[in-house]
Amino acid sequence: AQSVTQLDSQVPVFEEAPVELRCNYSSSVSVYLFWYVQYPNQGLQLLLKYLSGSTLVKGINGFEAEFNKSQTSFHLRKPSVHISDTAEYFCAVIIQGAQKLVFGQGTRLTINP
Amino acid sequence: EAGVAQSPRYKIIEKRQSVAFWCNPISGHATLYWYQQILGQGPKLLIQFQNNGVVDDSQLPKDRFSAERLKGVDSTLKIQPAKLEDSAVYLCASSLAPGGPIDTQYFGPGTRLTVL
Numbered sequence: 665a666q667s668v669t670q671l672d673s674q675v676p677v678f679e680e681a682p683v684e685l686r687c688n689y690s691s692s693v694s695v696y697l698f699w700y701v702q703y704p705n706q707g708l709q710l711l712l713k714y715l716s717g718s719t720l721v722k723g724i725n726g727f728e729a730e731f732n733k734s735q736t737s738f739h740l741r742k743p744s745v746h747i748s749d750t751a752e753y754f755c756a757v758i759i760q761g762a763q764k765l766v767f768g769q770g771t772r773l774t775i776n777p
Numbered sequence: 778e779a780g781v782a783q784s785p786r787y788k789i790i791e792k793r794q795s796v797a798f799w800c801n802p803i804s805g806h807a808t809l810y811w812y813q814q815i816l817g818q819g820p821k822l823l824i825q826f827q828n829n830g831v832v833d834d835s836q837l838p839k840d841r842f843s844a845e846r847l848k849g850v851d852s853t854l855k856i857q858p859a860k861l862e863d864s865a866v867y868l869c870a871s872s873l874a875p876g877g878p879i880d881t882q883y884f885g886p887g888t889r890l891t892v893l
Contacts, residue, residue: 668819696879707781707868707884708820715879754819758879763833765882767819 668757668768676774677745685740685771687755697738698756698765699729708754714738725749750775779803781885783869789891795857798888802851802871808832809846810882811854812868820868826852856890864892 671686689695699711712723719731729740738755755768782801790796802809808827812820823842825832828849837844841860846852856863866889870882 673817700884705886707886708870708882709884710881713879713881756819763825764822767821769817769819 670768783885800869806871
């Protein structure tokens with residue numbers, strides 16, 4: 665069965681510092697990978713997705729992620745965070761040929777001034 | 778463009794009572810999803826509709842949960858009777874293409890259910 669592991673449940677960083685949110689998946693076949701963000705009291709919003717091609721994917725709000733097949737990882741990065749980036753971030757995966765989006769348990773990003 | 782609408786936003790009930798949630802997807806979206814998000818966990822798919830047919834309900838506890846999507850537009854999710862472990866946020870999402878897993882899912886704000 666496919667699974668997604670987000671290695672950090674909470675990540676505190678200072679404003680304007682860089683951040684990396686880690687995500688690993690388990691699958692022996694090809695996958696599609698996603699990052700979603702959930703702001704307080706709002707629904708999930710797609711940040712970016714990897715379907716094929718270039719392993720470096722750029723998303724909204726200055727975020728990017730890199731697909732590493734050998735390490736089965738899809739870490740999310742931003743070079744300089746803002747207070748408005750405070751939210752819960754979810755990594756998700758779909759195995760090619762399957763239909764279901766499987767989410768990790770989420771990482772809460774807290775930005776300190 | 779209006780987003781996915783859900784109501785109510787909050788609901789508190791006692792165990793063994795019944796409850797229903799409503800979802801109106803983005804206009805023209807063929808696929809509708811219901812997820813359960815327990816505190817501290819990622820969303821888990823309960824049921825997926827394509828138009829008014831069920832694509833996947835393998836993780837829906839069918840002894841107490843039911844869902845319908847009449848006329849292929851809005852949908853209701855019902856729990857009867859509720860248990861304490863049903864306390865969660867219930868998210869509705871929709872996507873444009875019929876059954877395409879890689880198409881972007883657009884999420885509603887969710888309904889937070891508390892079962893006492």
